[in-house]
Amino acid sequence: MRTAKTSAMATVAALIIGNEILSGKFDDENGPFLIRRLRELGVDLKRxxxxxxxxxxxxEEVRSCTDRYTYVITTGGVGPTHDDVTLPAIAEAFGRGLERHAELGRRLAEKLGTRFNEAAWRMAELPAGAALWWEESMYWPVVVVENVLIFPGVPMLMSRSFDAVSSRIAGSPLSARRFTTLKSEPEVADALTEASQRWSTVLIGSYPRYEAKPHTVIITMESRDLDALNECEAWLAPRCG
Amino acid sequence: MRTAKTSAMATVAALIIGNEILSGKFDDENGPFLIRRLRELGVDLKRxxxxxxxxxxxxEEVRSCTDRYTYVITTGGVGPTHDDVTLPAIAEAFGRGLERHAELGRRLAEKLGTRFNEAAWRMAELPAGAALWWEESMYWPVVVVENVLIFPGVPMLMSRSFDAVSSRIAGSPLSARRFTTLKSEPEVADALTEASQRWSTVLIGSYPRYEAKPHTVIITMESRDLDALNECEAWLAPRCG
Structure with a gap:
């Protein structure tokens, strides 16, 4: 029995927002975390x-992505300082204003005590009509505007929030196979092309490795259709041997 | 003496092309490498x-980026297999055809010997009018189309090619300062805003750290204007103490 590659499969575009990543001041931890977790969930990260x-x-990026992907996940830029522009930008992307969110303000006030001030209020100024996903284990809620899920940028807060809400993001895990060949990419290219045409539900990749001699090529196959994956591997492996 | 933040500063958009990165099959090594090297060169990675x-x-991405950034750097998708679509895509982005590049074909034939076949020729089919940057130490040339610099995706080849041509990418290194405060972000937000207005050539960031108690906030300042950087730090540090 074959399961067709469904067009209703959940897809994600991830927007990692922060000068500190582009300038190399801090390594990006949220991108690699999302790649790993979305793979485990079986959700296709497309961008x-x-x-x-x-x-x-x-x-511009939010407007471009919102209609193309099931979810747009953002990280970063939700704090109280001058460089935190994510919430007003997303409000503007959807033509909405900002509104003080009473519940979030109350929780912030509880948390910050005497340090709760006007600047702290900025963190509770959300795009009008935003929903909050807030589970017990989270330090900071996910702010949801249309299909945009807005996470904090601090990696510890981000990963904790993501794991707390990940069950809401439905996926369908992939199965994967890989083997290594001593042939070069030009020598296996025709077989790879033919296999990718015969089994259109199987995503085939080839990755040359030059770190050690002899050079090798890693061939990978992934699919949500286990029968097709098995057939594809049985056909392809001997032709690359 | 102040040096104005010049609008002629070199900027880069980097396009990391590869299903294997998005699906988590392989960690991205080229993105972190480019972030590090561009910082060292003093070139602003903007995207x-x-x-x-x-x-x-x-x-779509190449068309959107080519007029906005000094350079568009791509990695990946330049091999001979079915999933290598970067060269035809970039040709199409500029409305050009593909042409077999005689010199590249000759070099590939020398390198591959009896394994040089029709599939291998695909690697030498370049956007019409492309230039090659090819230095002695490189295993694979940089293919240059307008302001798009096309690198291979295999990290060892990519980093070797980049280092061989990086002197062609002119930059102006930044100076940086940082300090840590025990105050919370809401408590220092007003001072950060004022400093970023007073010293517009200084990029100021703030990054809360929650890994250990007491919680801290790292304040960073960067500029190509050393006088402004020193003045800004001298003004800001005591106000965050």
Whole structure:
């Protein structure tokens, strides 16, 4: 029995927002985390963009992605300082204003105590009509505007929030196979092309490795259709041997 | 003496092309490498996009970036197999055809010997009018189309090619400062805003750290204007103490 590659499969575009990543001040931890977790969930990450803390770039990217992907996940830029522009930018992307969110303000006030001030209020100024996903284990809620899921940028807060809500993001895990060949890519190219045409539900990749001699090529196959994956591997492996 | 933040400063958009990165089969090594090297060169990386091996996504991104940034750097998708679509996609982005590049074909034939076949020729089919940057130490040339610099995706080849041509990419290194405060972001937000207005050539960032108690905030300042950087630090540090 074959399961067709369904067009209703959940897809994601991830927007990693922060000058500090592009300038190399801090390594990006949120991008690799999302890649790993989305793979485990069986959700297809189709695009990952690292953007500066600049509203025009964020507005353009959100507008471009919102209709193309099931979810747009953003990280970063939701704090109280001058370089935190994600929330107003996303509001503008959808033509909405910002509104003080009473519940979020109350929780912030509880948390910050005497340090709760006007600047802290900025963190509770959300795009009008935003929903909050807030589970017990989270330090900071996910702010949801249309299909945009807005996460904090601090990696510890981001990963904790993501894991708390990940069950809401439905996926369908992939099965994967790989083997290594001593042939070169030009020698196996025709077989790879034919296999990718015969088994259109199997995504085939080839990756040359030059670190050690003899040079090798890693051939990978992935699919949600286990029968097709097995057939494809049985056909392809001997032709690359 | 102040040096104005010049609008002629070199900027880069990096396009990391490869299903294997988005699906988590392989960690991205080229993105972090470019972030590090561009910082050392003093070139501003303004955008980093990880794209699948799909021509429409590459075409759209190249068209969008070519007029906005000094250089568009791509990695990946230049091999001989079915999933290598970068060269035809970039040709299409500029409305050019593909042409077999005689010199590249000759070099490939020398390198591959009896394994040089029709599939291998695909690697030498370049956008019409492309230039090659090819230094002694490189295993694979940089293919240059307008302001797009096309690198291979295999990290060892990519880094070797980049280092061989990096002197052609002119930059102006930044100076950086940082300090840590025990205050919270809301408490220092007003001072950060004022400093970023007073010293517009200084890029100021703030990054909360929650890994250990007491929680801290790292304040960073960067500029190509050393006088402004020193003044800004001297003004800001005591106000965050």
């Amino acid at each position: 990952l963009v690292v953007l500066p803390d600049e509203a025009p770039a964020i507005i | 980093l996009v990880v794209l699948p091996d799909e021509a429409p996504a590459i075409i």
